[in-house]
Amino acid sequence: MAPPGAGLLSLNTATTRGHWGLAQAIEGCARHGILGISPWRDLLHVMGVDKAAKAIRAHQLTVTGLCRGGMFPARDARSRKANIADNLRAIDEAHALGARCLVLVVGGLPEGSKDLAGARAQVRDGIAAILPQAKAAGVPLAIEPLHPMYAADRACVNSLAQALDLCDALDRGRRGAPDLRLELRAYHICDWLVPTTDLLLDRGMMGDGVIDLKRIRGWMARAGYRGFHEVEIFSANNWWKRDPDEVLATCKARHRWMS
């Protein structure tokens, strides 16, 4: 019997971290009727890109994103160059998986720096450096603005407005007419718990927190987004301690509730 469908739900593998490798996550999605998956690169490297691409195709899953590129800022030119090289590898991997985008968690302040504007300039330069290869490979780059509490150590782009400004700056840096196509490329869902006990690892399951998820889903729809809804929950003390099959069943139920 086919499992009940999960609509546009996609599983970001961070949600089952610690339990499932990528092969298990792919099989888990198939078992639960979840049609989208977004792998993290560490799991991808363990499984191997070719093997992962084959398994994903076999189960007809949509790769809603590859997590993650970015992390551009660094203290010296050599490290920045290494970061760019790693992003170019990520583009190749995203291409091999047929991912709908490479998610860019752009990075925070270089070690010892307090210069947020400088970090943002390094992000702009880093994206500019990888853009030609991304375009050639047909891999859209998805800038992921993170909550301002991550500005220092994870992402110095903290709002959609800043992401759009960044795209404008990238377009201005190019010769000729603007040619970046801007769109909402991915849509992550989770919830904000009150209280939140850890800045990174205490995210909530949809419905357990205070975010008006139905309203935001409406905003996405009105903005023309028709893609998957990717559940990414970092939860060291709750969801990461549970059986991943229970986690996926809960994701499906909550996703139905918010849809």
Next chain:
Amino acid sequence: MAPPGAGLLSLNTATTRGHWGLAQAIEGCARHGILGISPWRDLLHVMGVDKAAKAIRAHQLTVTGLCRGGMFPARDARSRKANIADNLRAIDEAHALGARCLVLVVGGLPEGSKDLAGARAQVRDGIAAILPQAKAAGVPLAIEPLHPMYAADRACVNSLAQALDLCDALDRGRRGAPDLRLELRAYHICDWLVPTTDLLLDRGMMGDGVIDLKRIRGWMARAGYRGFHEVEIFSANNWWKRDPDEVLATCKARHRWMS
């Protein structure tokens, strides 16, 4: 011998919480040559408003703010009314102390609510309700935008832009020409630690984190702010465990460094 001066440094009593009552904080400021103080109301109530006002005058301290009013949103009309009544008492207390402002930590979502816009409307209505008495008493109301991570449980006003929009909305709600005078009325300092281990109680001493405090100080100066620099550090596992005299000496040294 007079202590070395502390310039425009002001002590917010949250910085020495758990050790000093208000009387001790007033004496501590005097002993360290700190010319400004910003009391929290719980300590003020323990000491008594008249006694506190007298001690503050005796030491010629400037009351850079009274912490705090606000916390307007609530689930039902009766609770909102009680919150407004408490704010009116806070205005009286700020007046009695000659405080330069009543700090408004405006409040977050009412219990069970996910309606951020609704909470902001309740804040607007709450401020509108107390504004006449604040004006009559000559007590400026200082809206304190808090970091977005406090939007749900502490303050649904999370940027200077939102605070200004709120003032615009308050002005539109009044008859006749706009008559709110807008200015930067207070300036809190601390630092953002990396990592930050607690959303509320792990704030850093100036210089121990990643905030470019000198740059922000320059912004304040260019915006015309000439008032005190009020150090408010919630730090359960570090500064709250130390001898308050050491804390004040450190505040002075770090304030000199950032000035």
